[in-house]
Amino acid sequence: MSASNQPPANDGYRVLALMLWRERWLMIATFLIVALAGLILVMQLEKSYTAKASLLVRYDDAYVYQPLLGDGGRGESFNLEQIIQSEIGLLRADQLKTRVLNEIGLREIYPELANEYAEASPSERREIFGAAIRTVRANLGAGAAPNTSIIDVSFTHDDPQVAAEFLNTLIQEYLQYRRDVLLGEIESDADTPRDLYESRLEEANNELEVFLSDSGLGDFEGARQALRDREARVANDLLQAEADLAQWRARLSSINGDLTGVPQEIEQYVENDATGRLLELEMERQDLLTRYKPDATPVREVEQQIEGFRRFLASGGGEGAGMRRVGPNPIRQALESDRLEAEAQVRALAQRVTALNGQLRDIRDEQLRLQNLAPEYERRARRVRAIQTTLDQVAERQEQTRALRHLTADAADNVRIVETAEAPTQGHSIKKVAFAGVLLVAGFLALVAGLLHAFLTPPPGAAPARRKRRDSRGSHREDVTHVHHYEAPPKERLPVLAMVRRNPA
16 A cells, blocks of 8 residues: 555544444443442451550660670660661561560451461461461551651551550550560670689689699799799809909919018017116116215216116127027918918808809709790680689679669660550541542453454454465465454545454365
């Protein structure tokens, strides 16, 4: 067909409208049937009542992290949004729903499920109870506006009294449930097996004591410190003894050098009468002066004799005369005494140096032995210290937990009920919305039924069309097709909307 012979584009819509008009009674029947069935179902829907309540969440120490051991993360807390979401999570917990269902009773809330539950087997009962939990989950609402501490809770049920009762019971169980959650964690922290750490500490101490006893030690660190102090003291004494020994050896060498030039014996004195005679004359002169004058003849005679003796002694006339006496040299004797003392000191200091060297060797050998024992001792002592530190932390934490338990018992009440649930007096129904949806579905199904019937049913007066085609054996055969066409109204030229149906051979 040439472009000039093709009909206008809007003629196709007219043909479609004519086809639907032809099927109008089918479409009306379909619409009425579906709408009537939907209306029957919608009329069976009952009103639902939504009970509402609100809670106020206050910030307290229950949201501050307190670790059992160590200080990692201590003092960290949630912000307001996290706290609200945590409380909402508790409100939506399935365990809380289970508590409420058990408290009120399944028959009171969902009688149909309760009847099925009574006749079901144990495995089926779990499924039925799970269905009740899911129904509660679908009808329970909990949320909060941004940046507020108020949580709005709602529950929807066909019975307004049941809705209010369920919601109030839920709130009471929630307050107890969150207390169990918060204080339960504290109880678990407080029940840390302190006796276990004490027994482990006692065992580690016993192992350390056995190790020290086998090593011949009482206090490893004390013994090691004592050895260090003793080593320092002995080393200092050794240095002093060596210095003294060197000093006394030098003194002994000096004394031996002095002794070589000192004679062993010397003349002590020479006895003669010259000096005695002079002394007698002096005494006689003094006696005469008591009786005579100084210029008297007896006095002058005695003085002449005294003067003569003095000149005689001054000229050395009496030296070497008389009895001579020889004896040991006292200087040599003093030097000999000093030499003996020096030799004794040298021998004593030498022995002291030897003894101190031996003590120093023993000390260093003991230090070496302790150094070899140190790794094992440190391992055992470190284990004791670690267990002791852990035990101290556990004990401190337990005391803090006991105090925190009393504080948290009151702090767990930081959620206050702002508004309890009252039985709603006005319910809401979805019948109108549901019926509107039924009408939409009925209209759609009626349209689909009309279109399908129009396209699949041949119109009256349709002429069959034939065409040839070659079969597999090369012979020609004719296929009869029906051409569906509609007569256009007078004075209107409409395109032919045709459909070809192949007849079986």
